[in-house]
Amino acid sequence: MASRREVRCRCGRWMSAQPGVSSIQCSTCHTVTQLSSSLVDIARGANRVLQGIQQLRRQHKQQQQQPQQQIMAQPPPPPKLLEPLPSPFGKKRAVICGLDYKGKSYSLEGCISDAKSMRTFLVKQMGFPIDSILMLTEDEASPQRIPTKKNIRKAMRWLVEGNRARDSLVFHYSGHGSQQKDYNGDEVDGQDEALAPLDHETEGKIIDDEINKTLVRPLVHGAKLHAVIDACNSGTVLDLPSVCRMERNGFYEWERQTSGRTYKGTNGGTAICLSACDDHEASGYTPVFTGKNAGAMTYSFIKAVKTAGPAPTYGHLLNLMCSAIREAQSRLARDENYTSPEETAEPLLTSSEEFDIYATKFVL
Numbered sequence: 001m002a003s004r005r006e007v008r009c010r011c012g013r014w015m016s017a018q019p020g021v022s023s024i025q026c027s028t029c030h031t032v033t034q035l036s037s038s039l040v041d042i043a044r045g046a047n048r049v050l051q052g053i054q055q056l057r058r059q060h061k062q063q064q065q066q067p068q069q070q071i072m073a074q075p076p077p078p079p080k081l082l083e084p085l086p087s088p089f090g091k092k093r094a095v096i097c098g099l100d101y102k103g104k105s106y107s108l109e110g111c112i113s114d115a116k117s118m119r120t121f122l123v124k125q126m127g128f129p130i131d132s133i134l135m136l137t138e139d140e141a142s143p144q145r146i147p148t149k150k151n152i153r154k155a156m157r158w159l160v161e162g163n164r165a166r167d168s169l170v171f172h173y174s175g176h177g178s179q180q181k182d183y184n185g186d187e188v189d190g191q192d193e194a195l196a197p198l199d200h201e202t203e204g205k206i207i208d209d210e211i212n213k214t215l216v217r218p219l220v221h222g223a224k225l226h227a228v229i230d231a232c233n234s235g236t237v238l239d240l241p242s243v244c245r246m247e248r249n250g251f252y253e254w255e256r257q258t259s260g261r262t263y264k265g266t267n268g269g270t271a272i273c274l275s276a277c278d279d280h281e282a283s284g285y286t287p288v289f290t291g292k293n294a295g296a297m298t299y300s301f302i303k304a305v306k307t308a309g310p311a312p313t314y315g316h317l318l319n320l321m322c323s324a325i326r327e328a329q330s331r332l333a334r335d336e337n338y339t340s341p342e343e344t345a346e347p348l349l350t351s352s353e354e355f356d357i358y359a360t361k362f363v364l
């Protein structure tokens with residue numbers, strides 16, 4: 001049985017209160033004193049508050065876990081089978097093709113290595129963003145980046161898409177090149193030059209008329225394209241109208257290439273091609289440069305730009321490249337197991353317009 005409680009009034013008088021009453025009035029000063037709850041009631045109330053807090057915490061935790069459980073329950077997205085092509089918009093971008101034709105009777109050695117060397121050169125030496133370079137080689141994992149005829153065509157279109165003033169575009173190809181009969185009468189020698197994609201036996205080659213239409217004609221004023229072609233019969237593979245004929249003493253003169261029936265120039269921009277050899281010649285490759293097979297054109301071009309100093313002229317680069325190839329061929333000729341060709345192929349420069357090669361600076 002609960003005991004009575006002793007309560008002191010503010011007047012000093014002690015009063016005795018029955019259990020359960022909430023107030024008591026002093027008989028002396030008539031002041032009413034409010035009585036607090038019992039300790040048991042306080043404890044019960046505190047316990048109820050604590051239980052409420054714990055319930056809220058449990059509910060909050062469940063709400064947090066529910067989205068995570070839903071995310072975990074969702075199946076992972078399917079893997080991307082095709083990599084997206086780099087963005088076509090940017091001041092510097094390049095397409096690089098390297099074809100060794102692995103497993104074929106006409107397989108080559110060093111062309112994929114040439115492509116990788118060119119990519120490293122453009123990124124480290126010329127400041128090209130790595131994601132602005134589209135590589136097409138047999139070593140690529142993505143089906144979009146295997147150098148088939150369809151993919152090379154698509155890559156060439158991507159290279160010039162949306163080109164603008166001050167854009168610097170590069171097209172590099174290391175692989176087989178050839179000639180075939182000209183059927184539209186726009187070649188002085190009656191032969192079209194062509195590149196051989198990986199599937200050329202079934203899909204055909206890419207002839208210079210198409211290359212010119214795709215890469216050269218869309219170039220707008222202020223945009224510049226440099227093509228470096230390391231292939232046989234590649235002299236005028238871009239069908240550019242002006243050919244620079246350089247002698248060993250460095251003297252040169254321009255020669256008109258087209259018959260004049262079809263316009264082969266740009267839409268105001270500039271296109272310059274450095275090819276491994278003339279249209280009727282075979283390109284060279286040599287292990288002298290690196291100790292392994294490498295395209296003489298690709299290697300001599302990269303080396304010339306690196307060693308020529310800041311802002312070399314096109315004439316300076318051509319002379320350095322030709323000298324390096326002559327020296328390499330001379331060393332190979334001393335090898336009794338090496339059969340030297342009757343004529344050493346040397347780089348050929350063609351352009352959409354004539355210019356002074358010893359006054360014009362080479363800039364990528």
